[in-house]
Amino acid sequence: MTQRVDLSTVMDQLSIDAVITGYAMAVDDGAWADYRALFTADGRADYRSAGGVEGPAAEVAQWLAETMRLFPVRQHLIVNRRLDIQDLGGYPGDRAEVRADYLNPMRLESTAGGEDGSGVRTTAPNFVFGGRYAFTLSRTGSGWRIRTVTVHEKWRGPAGSLAPA
Secondary structure, three states: HHHHHHHHHHHHHOOOOOOOHHHHHHHHHHHHHHHHHHHHEEEEOOOHHHHHOEHHHHHHHHHHHHHHHHHOEOEEEEEEEEEEEEOOOOOEEEEEEEEEEEEEEEEEEEEEEEEEEEEEEEEEEEEEEEEEEEEEEEEEEEEEEEEEEEEEEEEEEOOOOOOOO
């Protein structure tokens, strides 16, 4: 391989990594327009293993927007990323796959009246979810975009406990 091809591959890896990080941040921040922009026009998301829905990214974003209101405090950690870019005889292709583990702590938040009815904000116990994402990405005119993401939830439970999913 030439140095130019190696540099191109590294640039693709960094760009793909930015998309995956952007995915986590969009969900955590409730930035649903940003979430939708990370997908190809025909992009799909599958959250069924975590009790969610499967469908076009725009419809799933709407479902997430409603569902995530229950969890105003959330923070995805996407780690152990394994990236495979299509290889066209030593040149990077236009497709990639990423397998990555996730740890997703979230907190329910509610308002409850104190003894004096003051409306003091209290928080319910934290929940933690873990599993693996499977992303497929495509190179587009606007850069790398998610074509599909599938959640493979492995466990969940209140903070401090691990219960199989």
